[in-house]
Amino acid sequence: MKAVLSEGVPIVGTAPVTCPACGVEQDAQLVQSINTQKDPDHKTKLLAGELNVLACACGKRTQLAAEVLFHDPIADYFCRVVPGGDDAMAHAAELFRASGATGGQRLVPTLNALVEKVKLLDAGLEDWAIEMTKVLLLASLGNEIDRVLLFHAADPQAGVIQWVLFDEEGRKPELMSSSLAAYEKLVVRTNARPGARELRIDRAWAVEAVRQMISNAN
Numbered sequence: 001m002k003a004v005l006s007e008g009v010p011i012v013g014t015a016p017v018t019c020p021a022c023g024v025e026q027d028a029q030l031v032q033s034i035n036t037q038k039d040p041d042h043k044t045k046l047l048a049g050e051l052n053v054l055a056c057a058c059g060k061r062t063q064l065a066a067e068v069l070f071h072d073p074i075a076d077y078f079c080r081v082v083p084g085g086d087d088a089m090a091h092a093a094e095l096f097r098a099s100g101a102t103g104g105q106r107l108v109p110t111l112n113a114l115v116e117k118v119k120l121l122d123a124g125l126e127d128w129a130i131e132m133t134k135v136l137l138l139a140s141l142g143n144e145i146d147r148v149l150l151f152h153a154a155d156p157q158a159g160v161i162q163w164v165l166f167d168e169e170g171r172k173p174e175l176m177s178s179s180l181a182a183y184e185k186l187v188v189r190t191n192a193r194p195g196a197r198e199l200r201i202d203r204a205w206a207v208e209a210v211r212q213m214i215s216n217a218n
């Protein structure tokens with residue numbers, strides 16, 4: 001399905017989905033466009049992990065993989081969820097360029113990745129510096145660079161960023177915190193800030209950015 005970079009009507013529909021637990025096919029509600037001004041409820045559901053979830057009568061909850069366009073007009077920020085791999089990402093990047101939109105633009109592979117981007121936007125933090133902070137944090141924990149570490153919240157009063165760290169299998173989430181000042185130093189001192197055409201700001205991007213930062217310092 002082609003999603004459209006449209007101002008306006010939320011794209012809401014249903015999709016036939018087969019429950020992976022019990023095998024029953026049923027219609028699930030699918031939201032493919034979120035405008036934070038026009039559909040604040042969709043944003044609330046997104047942050048609660050309740051958007052585009054098939055909640056089957058058998059008890060199984062399944063996240064649907066679908067394109068979703070998130071737009072915050074106040075922040076002038078777009079983020080598109082593109083689950084189809086690199087080719088789909090490349091196509092989505094062309095759509096962004098063709099749209100002429102000038103605000104912040106990101107492409108992410110999953111709805112969970114979008115949730116993290118939205119939390120960062122709301123907290124007023126730069127996603128690129130957060131991704132670099134993650135790489136530095138994981139490096140400081142030892143040889144843990146592949147572990148999933150998600151932004152949870154910032155607490156400026158306490159001067160910390162709170163994170164959720166998962167184990168090697170991506171399970172057992174644990175809360176941890178790090179210094180907000182370390183993040184703020186990174187934002188100010190590095191020249192790693194991505195250009196307008198860099199749309200995928202993720203772990204792979206940050207590993208490279210940190211490598212360049214370290215080699216420039218030497």
Ligand SMILES: [Zn+2]
Nearest residue numbers: 019022056058
């Ligand atoms: Zn089921």
